[in-house]
Amino acid sequence: MTLKYTLLKQDGEARLGELETTHGKIQTPIFMPVGTQATVKSMTPEELNQVGSQIILSNTYHLYMRPGHKLVAEAGGLHKFMHWDKPILTDSGGFQVFSLAKLRDIGEDGVIFRSHIDGSKHFFTPEKVMEIEQDLGADIAMAFDVCSPYPAPREQVVAALEKTTRWAARCKAVHTREDQALFGIIQGGLFNDLRKRSAEELLPMDFPGYGIGGLSVGEPKPLMYDCLDHLMPIMPKDKPRYLMGVGSPDCLVEGVARGVDMFDCVLPTRIARNGTVFTRQGKLVVRNAEYARDFRPMEEGCDCYACRNFSRAYIRHLIKTNEILGLRLTTIHNLHFLLHLMQDIRDNIAAGTFARFYKDFFAEWHE
Amino acid sequence: MTLKYTLLKQDGEARLGELETTHGKIQTPIFMPVGTQATVKSMTPEELNQVGSQIILSNTYHLYMRPGHKLVAEAGGLHKFMHWDKPILTDSGGFQVFSLAKLRDIGEDGVIFRSHIDGSKHFFTPEKVMEIEQDLGADIAMAFDVCSPYPAPREQVVAALEKTTRWAARCKAVHTREDQALFGIIQGGLFNDLRKRSAEELLPMDFPGYGIGGLSVGEPKPLMYDCLDHLMPIMPKDKPRYLMGVGSPDCLVEGVARGVDMFDCVLPTRIARNGTVFTRQGKLVVRNAEYARDFRPMEEGCDCYACRNFSRAYIRHLIKTNEILGLRLTTIHNLHFLLHLMQDIRDNIAAGTFARFYKDFFAEWHE
Numbered sequence: 001m002t003l004k005y006t007l008l009k010q011d012g013e014a015r016l017g018e019l020e021t022t023h024g025k026i027q028t029p030i031f032m033p034v035g036t037q038a039t040v041k042s043m044t045p046e047e048l049n050q051v052g053s054q055i056i057l058s059n060t061y062h063l064y065m066r067p068g069h070k071l072v073a074e075a076g077g078l079h080k081f082m083h084w085d086k087p088i089l090t091d092s093g094g095f096q097v098f099s100l101a102k103l104r105d106i107g108e109d110g111v112i113f114r115s116h117i118d119g120s121k122h123f124f125t126p127e128k129v130m131e132i133e134q135d136l137g138a139d140i141a142m143a144f145d146v147c148s149p150y151p152a153p154r155e156q157v158v159a160a161l162e163k164t165t166r167w168a169a170r171c172k173a174v175h176t177r178e179d180q181a182l183f184g185i186i187q188g189g190l191f192n193d194l195r196k197r198s199a200e201e202l203l204p205m206d207f208p209g210y211g212i213g214g215l216s217v218g219e220p221k222p223l224m225y226d227c228l229d230h231l232m233p234i235m236p237k238d239k240p241r242y243l244m245g246v247g248s249p250d251c252l253v254e255g256v257a258r259g260v261d262m263f264d265c266v267l268p269t270r271i272a273r274n275g276t277v278f279t280r281q282g283k284l285v286v287r288n289a290e291y292a293r294d295f296r297p298m299e300e301g302c303d304c305y306a307c308r309n310f311s312r313a314y315i316r317h318l319i320k321t322n323e324i325l326g327l328r329l330t331t332i333h334n335l336h337f338l339l340h341l342m343q344d345i346r347d348n349i350a351a352g353t354f355a356r357f358y359k360d361f362f363a364e365w366h367e
Numbered sequence: 368m369t370l371k372y373t374l375l376k377q378d379g380e381a382r383l384g385e386l387e388t389t390h391g392k393i394q395t396p397i398f399m400p401v402g403t404q405a406t407v408k409s410m411t412p413e414e415l416n417q418v419g420s421q422i423i424l425s426n427t428y429h430l431y432m433r434p435g436h437k438l439v440a441e442a443g444g445l446h447k448f449m450h451w452d453k454p455i456l457t458d459s460g461g462f463q464v465f466s467l468a469k470l471r472d473i474g475e476d477g478v479i480f481r482s483h484i485d486g487s488k489h490f491f492t493p494e495k496v497m498e499i500e501q502d503l504g505a506d507i508a509m510a511f512d513v514c515s516p517y518p519a520p521r522e523q524v525v526a527a528l529e530k531t532t533r534w535a536a537r538c539k540a541v542h543t544r545e546d547q548a549l550f551g552i553i554q555g556g557l558f559n560d561l562r563k564r565s566a567e568e569l570l571p572m573d574f575p576g577y578g579i580g581g582l583s584v585g586e587p588k589p590l591m592y593d594c595l596d597h598l599m600p601i602m603p604k605d606k607p608r609y610l611m612g613v614g615s616p617d618c619l620v621e622g623v624a625r626g627v628d629m630f631d632c633v634l635p636t637r638i639a640r641n642g643t644v645f646t647r648q649g650k651l652v653v654r655n656a657e658y659a660r661d662f663r664p665m666e667e668g669c670d671c672y673a674c675r676n677f678s679r680a681y682i683r684h685l686i687k688t689n690e691i692l693g694l695r696l697t698t699i700h701n702l703h704f705l706l707h708l709m710q711d712i713r714d715n716i717a718a719g720t721f722a723r724f725y726k727d728f729f730a731e732w733h734e
Contacts, residue, residue: 037684037685037688037690038681038684038685039685039690039692041690041691041692042691042692042695043692044672044692044695045676066684066687066688067659067680067683067684067687071659071660071680071684074660074662075662075678075680075681081678081680081681082681083676083677083681292434292438293438293441295441295442305411309412309450310450311442311448313434313438313442313448314405314442314448314449314450316434317404317405317433317434317438318404318405318406320433320434321404321433323404323406323408324408324409324691324694324695325406325408325409325410325411327691328409328411328691
């Protein structure tokens with residue numbers, strides 16, 4: 001097997017683990033910064049290292065469109081192409097095909113859609129997605145799934161989960177790359193019995209890890225937590241659990257508390273580019289006028305590069321004048337914040353103090 | 368005096384020198400990257416150091432508009448505000464007022480203009496500009512001048528140079544900051560007798576250095592070189608000569624050959640953001656389709672961060688997909704290229720081989 005998960009310690013439902021991939025070991029629970037187009041927006045690989053990234057995610061749909069998976073393969077694979085030698089996970093393009101592209105037809109075989117860039121017509125099947133992901137060559141690939149929107153009627157969610165199961169089997173059948181682990185994705189929307197059914201269908205296929213898809217798609221947070229409360233107890237203990245598309249600090253803490261090991265989201269980098277940063281007290285909109293003459297760092301006590309060297313006043317000036325350095329600094333801070341939050345979480349699980357950490361975190365955090 | 372120039376060696380007309388400022392020593396001839404809005408676009412101060420920047424330029428007009436010179440003063444000055452502890456030069460805003468803003472009225476006292484950002488009305492006098500530049504606190508400030516366009520009738524150029532002389536005297540009269548050197552600016556367009564007259568009027572004022580303004584404003588390069596051929600012999604040997612707004616590699620070499628010590632230009636950073644980079648053979652448009660599958664570095668043999676780690680194919684992908692890392696990498700390369708070109712020039716003057724360097728450079732360089 002190309003991926004080995006070791007559960008090092010459990011503290012309540014929170015899990016401290018180690019994931020061994022082709023490009024090295026990852027300490028879980030972990031947040032994965034998103035590098036949609038073979039780059040985490042505005043960051044160099046060295047900067048990703050400096051903020052504490054262990055693994056990044058890249059998007060199959062986007063890389064298939066530009067520059068194309070064949071070109072990436074020709075470059076020696078995604079790691080070499082983008083100069084990142086730590087682990088990478090590629091999603092399956094399922095979410096993008098259903099949310100970003102213009103859908104034409106969802107058949108049993110696959111999905112016909114039009115590019116969000118130039119309107120050109122494309123056809124994704126499980127087999128095609130496996131070809132693309134194997135050409136990209138990430139350490140972890142995700143199976144091609146059908147993601148239902150929120151809200152969605154029960155019949156639609158049933159159909160999506162059933163097709164996801166059939167497509168997962170087809171993905172597994174054609175996935176041959178031994179240095180790449182293939183994860184299945186559990187669907188079922190917010191119907192607890194459907195989540196259970198999806199898990200029962202996919203777990204026997206023995207994927208080395210499982211994504212939990214179709215959450216954080218617009219539903220209230222308590223519904224997501226309730227879904228995890230029901231789903232997590234039936235997940236295997238010896239495999240990593242990846243809650244897809246979740247990246248708000250409070251959601252990370254709540255997810256870990258329920259036994260999630262992996263997260264990804266564009267949120268920290270996206271809000272950074274709009275001039276919003278995380279602090280332990282909640283979000284701070286550094287582009288606001290109230291910070292024009294505030295010469296303190298974005299978050300006092302933070303030891304990220306941005307907070308060590310620049311003031312809110314300067315960063316606000318950069319953002320107001322559309323200077324790239326501004327969003328670079330907010331991006332650095334937000335990734336540093338989330339990755340160090342995960343480090344704190346791991347330290348507390350190791351020390352058996354996660355319950356206390358959880359309480360302290362929410363005493364300070366404000367939405 | 369707050370600025371000391373030492374001529375270390377002359378090789379033909381090319382000069383190797385050292386400039387001592389409040390924030391340290393500069394080896395000349397030198398190229399100054401431009402940080403218009405208190406940031407060299409896309410670069411951190413540490414990256415500016417890494418590519419070899421000794422001094423940067425920032426724009427008085429832009430900083431007066433945003434965030435305002437009073438705010439910069441409150442932050443502890445421009446160096447502290449932008450986290451750059453090496454020398455800075457601020458221009459006078461003259462060029463921007465005449466090229467960027469909407470002019471309302473040029474009187475004897477000063478210039479009434481409208482902001483290019485919000486149309487608000489402003490009044491720059493020599494005294495006002497000195498107040499702004501002293502609040503910014505750069506190591507070198509430029510006197511407020513009147514820049515005539517190209518082409519311009521002789522009468523207009525005469526009027527501009529005469530006013531520049533009177534304004535230079537007014538600037539000098541109110542400039543009091545002892546840790547800041549004030550440079551005069553020689554005007555006169557492309558009329559050699561007017562350049563001579565401008566120099567003869569300004570040199571007795573004994574500024575510690577002189578800018579040569581109003582060149583590289585659209586005229587053919589041979590005309591600029593001819594202007595320098597006539598002007599440079601009458602410039603004092605013991606003071607730095609700064610050719611304003613010039614940054615093309617060939618112009619730098621030609622300028623040094625005529626005795627110029629300092630240059631600045633947005634060209635290397637601006638063309639970088641459009642996907643064009645310098646090589647010793649000339650410009651390379653890395654965004655062009657021909658580089659889509661070219662896995663060589665932008666410039667073979669270059670040891671800049673971008674060329675050591677990334678291919679033309681990857682950088683082209685980033686630029687085509689509007690990814691910030693793309694223009695960061697081309698900017699790093701272009702600044703590294705120019706700053707190392709200047710280092711080569713200095714090494715050759717020191718070795719007495721500048722004539723040979725000049726010949727070799729132009730044998731390889733193609734427009």
